[in-house]
Amino acid sequence: MQPRQQIRQTIRHARRQLSRKQQTEAAQKVAARFMALPDVMNAQRIALYLSFDGELDTQPVIKACWQAEKNVYLPVIHPFSHGHLLFLQYHPHTRMRINRYGISEPTLDIRTLTPSSKLDVIATPLVAFDADGQRLGMGGGYYDRTLGLCAPNSTAIGLAHDCQHWHPLPSEQWDMPLSHILTPSQHWHWPA
Numbered sequence: 001m002q003p004r005q006q007i008r009q010t011i012r013h014a015r016r017q018l019s020r021k022q023q024t025e026a027a028q029k030v031a032a033r034f035m036a037l038p039d040v041m042n043a044q045r046i047a048l049y050l051s052f053d054g055e056l057d058t059q060p061v062i063k064a065c066w067q068a069e070k071n072v073y074l075p076v077i078h079p080f081s082h083g084h085l086l087f088l089q090y091h092p093h094t095r096m097r098i099n100r101y102g103i104s105e106p107t108l109d110i111r112t113l114t115p116s117s118k119l120d121v122i123a124t125p126l127v128a129f130d131a132d133g134q135r136l137g138m139g140g141g142y143y144d145r146t147l148g149l150c151a152p153n154s155t156a157i158g159l160a161h162d163c164q165h166w167h168p169l170p171s172e173q174w175d176m177p178l179s180h181i182l183t184p185s186q187h188w189h190w191p192a
């Protein structure tokens, strides 16, 4: 089995080769799948993220959630609790800043903060996923910690391109598996 860092490098490279047209089509297909999930239809508070580095573009999902009058939240790197995320509500007019990873995040405003335990659905970024629902992220452990704090009846959904499938992934005891992974061509689901 290849080490985690090598898998990350190979898949991030493959993902960056996708054309703009492939990216656009993939994002639309995954957004339609996402909105059709019963757990999403029944959800009011949905955490999403802004894509970078060739990740599946989440803008169509965010817009569809706003249109469906869901509350959308984005992760913000916690200012002092190392390796943790805060989730702040995101509107079309939310003030944004660039964080240490070069990713846009809402400016800190405790009035729009929601505890992770109150999120109904958490969409997670990922570099790789396998056929058992294991995910490999960028290596910060941010989403492993977040999923550990979420309510047991919340739903963790990975959004990915088909080229991010890598089986089996080496997993560690702290890695939190997902219950759904949506790609343009497939819906993977593992019962809780």
Ligand SMILES: Nc1ncnc2c1ncn2[C@@H]1O[C@H](COP(=O)(O)OP(=O)(O)OP(=O)(O)O)[C@@H](O)[C@H]1O
Binding pocket: 125, 126, 135, 136, 137, 138, 139, 140, 141, 142, 143, 144, 145, 148, 172, 174, 175
């Ligand atoms: N719940 C946790 N509590 C404490 N440390 C953790 C926890 N989860 C992960 N870590 C630490 O975070 C580091 C990175 O973990 P890992 O390689 O699984 O990141 P990742 O899943 O790729 O990243 P991310 O979750 O940010 O997408 C590891 O060194 C691990 O010890």
Ligand SMILES: [Mg+2]
Binding pocket: 135, 136, 137, 141, 144, 174, 175, 176
């Ligand atoms: Mg992990």
